[in-house]
Amino acid sequence: MIIDCPYCESKVDADEKGNVSFDTDGLVPHSKFSLVECKICHQALLGYTELIQVGPDEWDWDNLERYWPKKENTVDREIPEIARVSLIEAVICFKAKAFSACAVMCGRAIEGVCKHHHTKARSLAGGLKELKQQGIIDSRIYEWGEALRTARNLGAHASTEKVSMDDAKDLLDFCTAICEYVFVLNVKFERFKARKTQD
Ligand SMILES: [Zn+2]
Incomplete structure (x- = not known):
């Protein structure tokens, strides 16, 4: 085993x-x-x-x-490498109190989710829309993704505005939830359904 x-x-x-x-x-x-x-x-x-x-x-x-x-480590191994590496770095950044960097890494993890699903849009905003259109995420998760994207932009561009610890923690939670929803729970649910049709 x-x-x-x-x-x-x-x-x-x-x-x-x-x-x-x-x-x-x-x-x-x-x-x-x-x-x-x-x-x-x-x-x-x-x-x-x-x-x-x-x-x-x-x-x-x-x-x-x-x-x-x-x-x-709370990062599930079922999450593909393309999103997982960024999510792990987001956790490391948060622990090191580098909150803007944490927000940026969360955005990168979601970009990984888009790349994994071969979305065509170049921007994260477009990628999220495609994920929603394809039914990979629902409208609630899409909203989390949008909040994450906005905060990511704040963290990624030079400005005097800082990402607060509370915001970074929420972003990390949203990001983890999105990755688990897409890669872990969807798979579990498909298996559950397969078992039910067998019965
Ligand atoms: Zn061992």
Whole structure:
């Protein structure tokens, strides 16, 4: 089973030592918590996984999402690299109290979301509109994106106006929520729907 090992700082293969399964439909469990041992450093890790469809009639356990030790980094690994690197830097900037830089990195992460979806517009404003038109984001998320874009512009251009800590924190939260909505929750929901049609 694949899990993110904090000791090895990478995705590792791990041996399952025990599990508790639930969400049981008849005899088949759909999800479980697994206690595993990292094959590289032999540390114990606890993860959660769901059954996913891998073929027309084939189902297998997905990679484990680590529950313990608790993730110190809130940036989900499911988010593609093009948005993830900027989001990680936004977190670093925030911790270093570089709030304008944090806003700029949040904008860059959303540009990554647009690039990932091959939007045609050159500007972030146009990219966000396309994401909304394509149904990748809804109007609420679009509004968050617009707020983020405006604040990003304030951070990116030379001016005496500063991005406040509160604003930077909100931007970071919006940005994280947008990335998780687009890349993590949408995928989870598709899987959920696939399970329901199977039943
Ligand atoms: Zn390890």
